Each structure stands twice: as structure tokens, then as C-alpha cells.
Amino acid sequence: MTEAEHMAADAADDGLNRLYRRYAAWLARRVGARIGPDAAADVVQETYLRVAPHAAGDIRHPKAFLLKVAMNLVRDEHRREVRRSRALDLQRPPEAESPSQIDRIMLEDxxxxxxxxxxxxxxxxxxxxxxxxxxxQTLGISVKTVEWRMSRALEYCASRLDL
Incomplete structure (x- = not known):
């Protein structure tokens, strides 16, 4: 019996609770590997709140669906953190974050x-x-190519800074 068929059979038995009992620990491990166990517990709870309006029997691939919802929540939280960080950076006096003239010239070189x-x-x-x-999207290349080029760029910078 496939996961989808098994879930359809269990739909009558309080689908969301069954879904939670079956996959919560798995989802916490998967998400916890990326963001840590404490934050993962919160993400798992939020995931099930987001999934609640959906009928468990209508979910064809429960693991994939739950993981997608959870990872979207992780990405959303990361974006919020970046925005908060940028807002805090804007509140700092400019003198505190500007590099020295020598550092700036070295970086430009x-x-x-x-x-x-x-x-x-x-x-x-x-x-x-x-x-x-x-x-x-801007450069018309794949994300993997962006990752590769960025790693090469960072290696280049590190080699020039003797890190």
C-alpha cells in the first residue's frame, strides 16, 4: 500500500492528528538538520497549523507536502531575519560601519x-x-552555477587576504 493510499484509509481517523503522529518526528529531524532542534520544533508546529485546512486524505505525498511547507516557513523566517538585520544596520551611525580607507582600497583592488x-x-x-x-535569473545561468562562481570568488578573496 502506498503512502497516499494509507493516508486515504486513515482519513476517517482524525486525519491531521494521524498525520502529525506519523510524520512529526521525521519532519523535526529533517528541518532540525538545517536550523537546529529548538527552532525545528517551532517550525513543525507551525507546519501543522498551515496544513490543518487541508484534508489529510487529499494529500497525495504527505512527506513531500509537509517538507515543502516547513522549508517555506524556514525561508520566510530567514527573510524576516535579513530584513530585521538590515533595518538594524540602517539605524547604526555610518561611522561605526565604514571601513578604513586602506581596507576599502584593498577590497576594491x-x-x-x-x-x-x-x-x-x-x-x-x-x-x-x-x-x-x-x-x-539576472545573469541567465543556473543557481548551481551561481553557487560555484560565488565559492570561487570567496576562495579568490580568501587567497588574497591570506586567510
Missing amino acids: IIAGMPQIQRDVFVLSRFSGMTYPEIA
């Missing part, structure tokens, strides 16, 4: 010496604040 394809990804990510999918 490192970036200028970087290969063009890596520099484009680096600048869009670090200075324009774009996400990897946004960069991929």
Missing part, C-alpha cells in the same frame, strides 16, 4: 582583480543583496 564572471556574482550577492535565484 581584490574585487577588481577577480575574474569577471566571479566578480559579477560576488558584487550582486554582497553589494546588491540579491539571492542566488535572483542572480541566476
